[in-house]
Amino acid sequence: MAIERTFSILKPDATRRNLTGKINAKFEDAGLSIVAQRRIQMTTAQAESFYGVHRERGFFRDLVTFMTSGPVVVQVLEGENAVLANREIMGATNPANAAAGTIRKEFAESIEANSVHGSDSAENAAIEIAYFFAGCDIPG
Ligand code: CMP
Numbered sequence: 001m002a003i004e005r006t007f008s009i010l011k012p013d014a015t016r017r018n019l020t021g022k023i024n025a026k027f028e029d030a031g032l033s034i035v036a037q038r039r040i041q042m043t044t045a046q047a048e049s050f051y052g053v054h055r056e057r058g059f060f061r062d063l064v065t066f067m068t069s070g071p072v073v074v075q076v077l078e079g080e081n082a083v084l085a086n087r088e089i090m091g092a093t094n095p096a097n098a099a100a101g102t103i104r105k106e107f108a109e110s111i112e113a114n115s116v117h118g119s120d121s122a123e124n125a126a127i128e129i130a131y132f133f134a135g136c137d138i139p140g
Pocket of ligand 1: 054059063093111112113114116117118
C-alpha cells in the first residue's frame with residue numbers, strides 16, 4: 001500500500017464548537033498522521049479560488065460566506081492510501097447520508113456546515129496542499 005498525503009480543512013462550524021481535538025483524534029485513531037496544520041481566517045478571495053470548481057453551482061456564494069464566517073484549520077494528513085482513508089473517516093458530504101462513526105455523522109450540522117473538507121483525489125490533494133502550504137512547512 002502507498003503512503004500518501006491528503007489535504008484537510010476543519011471548517012468554521014468545527015472551530016466554533018471547539019471540535020478540532022475530537023476530529024483530529026478521529027484521524028489519528030484511524031492511522032493518519034497530521035504532518036502539517038495551521039489555523040487561519042480564510043479570505044473571500046481564497047475561498048472563491050479554492051472552491052472555484054463549484055463557481056457555477058447554486059450553493060457557491062453561501063459556501064464562500066460560510067467558509068469565511070470564522071477560523072478554519074488547514075491540514076496535511078499522511079498515511080496509507082490517505083485520500084481514500086480520509087474520505088471514509090469523514091463520511092458522506094451530506095451528514096444525513098453519512099455512516100455511523102464518521103466525522104460528519106457525529107459532528108456535522110448540515111450539508112454546508114459539514115465540519116470537514118478532504119481532497120477527492122491524489123491529484124487534487126497535491127494542488128490543495130500547495131495552495132495552503134509551502135514545502136518547507138511540511139517536515140519530511
Ligand atoms: P466540501 O468537501 O468542502 O466541498 C464542497 C462543499 O460544498 C461541500 O463539502 C459542502 O459542504 C458544500 N455544499 C453546500 N451545499 C452543497 C450541495 N447542495 N451539494 C454539495 N455540496 C454542498
